[in-house]
Amino acid sequence: MRAANGLWAALALILLPGNSRALREGDCEVCVSFMGRFYQSLKDKNAEFTPASIEKELLKSCKEAKGKENRLCYYIGATSDAATKIINEVSKPLSNHIPIEKICEKLKKKDSQICELKYDKQIDLSTVDLKKLRVKELKKILDDWGETCKGCAEKSDYIRKINELMPKYAPKAASSRTDL
Numbered sequence: 001m002r003a004a005n006g007l008w009a010a011l012a013l014i015l016l017p018g019n020s021r022a023l024r025e026g027d028c029e030v031c032v033s034f035m036g037r038f039y040q041s042l043k044d045k046n047a048e049f050t051p052a053s054i055e056k057e058l059l060k061s062c063k064e065a066k067g068k069e070n071r072l073c074y075y076i077g078a079t080s081d082a083a084t085k086i087i088n089e090v091s092k093p094l095s096n097h098i099p100i101e102k103i104c105e106k107l108k109k110k111d112s113q114i115c116e117l118k119y120d121k122q123i124d125l126s127t128v129d130l131k132k133l134r135v136k137e138l139k140k141i142l143d144d145w146g147e148t149c150k151g152c153a154e155k156s157d158y159i160r161k162i163n164e165l166m167p168k169y170a171p172k173a174a175s176s177r178t179d180l
Helices: 002-015 029-044 051-064 067-076 088-095 098-111 134-146 155-169 171-177
Strands: none
Touching: 029 051, 029 067, 029 088, 029 098, 051 067, 051 088, 088 098, 134 155, 155 171
């Protein structure tokens, strides 16, 4: 009887969905993407896969990171102003070629904010009506391109500047637009 109860309990644990820690689709979007590109860059450079060399390369990559990726670097302690240092939670597993998803899953357990980071929705410049966007969104387009609009006071100034720079930064979008 006892064995049967134990068997039922084991079967229930296997079949019932538990508190799964595995990443779901879309979880840790920034972590998986950034760390995936970082790991690939290490492989492309034929870098030495030791925790120390990985930390050094990660610090270099994080200096160039912007936006949400910079925030991820801050959370793992790879920026100069970071309060905590859990960078070894990345470097040690990467040195053993642990899958990126597993590393991000582990980071999620350490700091849940890491997996709450999501990339901003990208604007399709080939179809969007710039006149219907907010000034904040127009500024973001310019900021993503690394440009500013000095002397821009009105929305039309920002639109003019974006239309002026679009062939340089988004040539496919510029060629498919008819309102330029």
